Amino acid sequence: MKKQLLVAIALAALTPAALAQTGNSRPQPVVQPHVIPLPADKPYPGTMQLRVDATDVARGIFRVRQTIPVARPGKLTLLYPEWLPGKHAPRGAIAEMAGFKPSAGGKPLAWTRQPTDVYAFDVDVPAGVKSIDVAFDFLSPTRTSEGRVVVTPAMMNLQWEQVSLYPAGYFTRQIPVQLEVTLPDGWTGVAALDGLKISGNRYSYAPTNYETLVDSPMFAGRHFRKWDLGHNVTLNVVADEAQYLDARPDHIARHAALVSETVALFGSRPFDRYEFLLALTDELGGIGLEHHRSSENSRKPDYFTKWDDNDSIRGLLPHELVHSWNGKYRRPDKLWTPDFRTPMQGNLLWVYEGQTSYWDLVLAGRSGMQSKEMILGEWATHAGFYSVQPGREWRAVEDTTLDPVIAARKPKPFASWSRGEDYYNEGSLVWLEADMLIRGATNHTRSLDDFARAFFGGRDGDWGQNSYNFDDVVAALNAVHPHDWAGFLRDRFQKPERLAPLGGIERAGYRLVWRDAPNIFDRDRMAQARNLDLTHSLGMTIDKDGIASAVLWNGPAFRADIVNGSKIVAVDGTSYRRERLEAAIRAATDGKTPVRLLVERGGRYRQIDIAYHGGLRWPHLEKVGDGPDWFDRLLAPRRRL
Template sequence: MKKLLLPTLATLCALSAPNAFADVHYNIKITNAAQHLAEVTVEFPATKSANLDVQLPIWRTGRYEVLNLGKNIRQFKAVNGKGQSLSFAKTDKGTWQVKTKPGDTVKVSYEVYANALGERTQHIDDTHAYLDASGVLMYAAPYRSQAVTVKLDTPSNWVSRSGMDKGNCDHCFVAPNYDVLIDSPIETGEHEFHSFEVDGRSIELAIWGRGNYDGKKMAADLKKVVVETKKTLGEFPFKKRYLFIVHATDNAGGATEHLNSTVIQRPRWMYAPKKEYMGFIKTATHEFVHTWNVKAYRPKEMVPYEYQKENYTRLLWIAEGNTSYLEELITLRAGLQTRDEFLDDLAKALLAYEHQPGRFQQSAAESSFDAWIDAGGERARNASVNIYSKGLLLGNAIDIEVRRQTKGEKGLEHVHQYLYAHHTVDKGGYSEADVRTALKSVTGNDWSQWWATYVDGIGEIPFPELLNAAGLKYLTEAGKDDEQKEEWFTGLRTRDVGDFPMVSEVERDSPAWKAGIVAGDLLIAANGLRLTNKDLNDRLWLNQQTPIKMSVFRRDELKELALTPNKQVKGKVKLKALDEVSDQQKLINSKWLGVDWPSKPAADKGSSAK
């Protein structure tokens, strides 16, 4: 599809008014909610050619995966302005080519089967409808920049909400173009609603589904997130309103950012206690940060979005991974998690990274480019890195290094503030060179070699040195009640299959890898004693004589393999204060985290430095 220039910001604002003339009209009629069915009609203005390609995207923004959304479309029809039928042909998985005449208007209609809640593209049932345009509303490239109206025909007791402006009826919305429409999902149905204001903007919360949540508390804590994110990244990118859509479900989980809203899905019983609730708050923070990082400014390869093909870029580790890091920092600064909780989560991220051999196989830039074909599976940890986890740690590394170079005065947020000021979507987005320029502008130093080593390359991020600059060290702290101070490390990850554990992953170069154990092996016994998944490590520990003779089933055949585990300190990984901490280290730490250095750091007893 030929790239189209997006309208200027001034034009977008003018067209967004409810009384703006709309050239493309959408109508969505919920025809059978219980059976997940709706009928959609789209009216396009007069065409200038003999063919009009009417298209449904093959992916949706925020999820870098081809979803084949056209599979849910049936009963496609097309007529002209006189109601005369027009012939058409489906030319690919997302395109219907309509035969028409220059000067004819075109009206298409089709049935949508909407039962893809977890994809966050469309879902209709007897209590609500969640409608993301990517899975529901077709477009035609010649009219992509034209203003649109959307009208819904719903059950009488439903309420419709969206980040879009309201139209001239309760279930009507308007948008300046298809790009705004596709980034403004609609939630209509029965839901709990709360709202509050921050700096003249209306922030709204719509919750669908029953669960163990407290809507008033959610709204109060989201207000803290909104305030702190603005303080961190700058003025709001949206002009009037922002909508948090929350789905309390039993069969879906995840979240997606949008231009003026977000949708967050969690199991209905995972909003309490605090640990589960913090999972919701951090997810909400992540998606709200995306309002800046991705929606306001993003990699230039994704400006504008190409809806009929993959949008490749080497910078998703910034778009997604830096957002994951900022969610942690903002919830800390907003007072929603403690300093110790932040450091504990960072320590866990470092531990997981230690056990990801794929960091020596794939760079962050390569992982970003390959996100579209990342299939996961048992080899993923050994052969690749993840844009979220690697981008989080790179964001943390950049943050501390910038603080070190600027004596605490600047950090990662200032790099993002630079991108927001100079490389918004209406300016074409940012390139890799633009990010390095932002780093140089903030610190006064050239980052080319750093970038080549840690972003384009697979150099080991120097976390011991970086943490030292912030007065911290990474260690394993033995628990007070641990009778044994050591445990076996095998490199095995397993899952329950009947009565025995089945190997799901084997870490590269670990003892299990060297023993020849592979994913799919069923672990039966160790030195003749039966194994279970529940106490696998404890039972292995009882076998002090090594190597341990492992009995496994592979292809229904019994095999005997020799496993020699490594001993390691038993306990939790921690980030703790150095024995001696200078005023400069304390300054960098407090500026980095946004909270004061503790007056009396806890002693590091029973610990073993890594």
């Protein structure tokens, strides 16, 4: 006891100064003051002028000139947009910004970048200055290894958040801005901005606010065509070559039916006009991004010219259109932010994206954009995957809503274990279950259609934002059909779940089954990607060169130490071909023969015998019994043109 007391006294005597002399050095943190003004809901004094020269197509450089009014001398903090709506994450392209030069009256101004927020630039404004000029270049990627390509010899995608700054301290909806953009000669540009005036190749728009500007990107191109789809909705298409703009009247009629069916579902339009921006291209980087009065979309060049071969890829435009109601007009309260610096919280993305992923299939079916067989094939593919996805054991769907921030959609070593943005597809299956539960309990007199109209509908032409929370969703569902919706949603979205989300499929009178040939959705997506999806047999996907990817955690390939990047060189001693591998899997169903592979990784070769005898397996949905087909009822058109 005496010894312990002496030790305590000795330790107490060791002050920080004494420790510095007798022990290791121990620094104290430097306190970083809060130096960026928080956004306030007050008008900004003056209108910014934004001028973008987009004519340097050969090098993909956008040259930006911006005039920003100032109210007083001293430090002005300018922000480059960081947290971007629709991307649900801090994805601002700050690394591609170069040559930042502020000035006033032709004289350079001193500036510094804030080291604790690299998106913030502090500019010293002298006394007597009423506005400053800012110049910089946006160096868009010229190859995919640098990022998404947004400029090609035939088209471009102008996203204004990449080519502009805004002053800190204000809600972005309170910052007026007037845009002028110069396009290459002979090009046509489209953006959902008002007051357009065209002089030669110069496009200028009436003043708007910065929030609306960022939400109104432009597609521009050498080869352009547009169609009126009714309801003040226009389909604007740019293509790599003019031949790809050859759409048949039936193709356009189905897009028009999509608009009519969507308006019929929600009962109102949260826009005064809407512009589909569609690029048909192999060169521009792929995109599917929602906005309130427009959407950015890209598909294969032969979207129209090989229409019958492209059923599987026609769900994008329905998805982005639905977002005008679900995501832009009605928005989770933690996903709405007053500026592009405030972090977003995506905990309700299983409504925002999950229910949109449900309606995009339903509306594609009702409008004829996609066939019933393709829609059921897609649900079968998702249901089959979640029936074997091990990551569902530890990670709830709601936790995957953080994946845009955690992973930024980068490739993962074993994605089936870590999970990804599963709130899209698993969300679609859960909302299918909610719909079928309501239909079954009300003898088909009520459905999720009633929820959609009540919850996402509003005043016609209102393109503001109306935020909601979890309790609002529960209350709206209970108004359609009383049920323990809070428990239903928490069980399926907020808790890890080992059972596959098959409730909606089963309530619709179908079941998940396995066959030795792919469903139509799997068949078409493998053809598009030029790969072979063997998730449900060998537990991996193989690309056209025999290289493994998406290895299923604890599947046969995983247990054979095959990882992403491993290359299958030979099957049963003969060079790899898809048909040979499929034949080897069939031969192994005798219960004795292994699937024998020669695998190379990093210059090392291994002979592998995989003891798998279950044959080729792909998921399908199969109707049970002779009762009414609830999927036929679900996908039946609500309004015919």
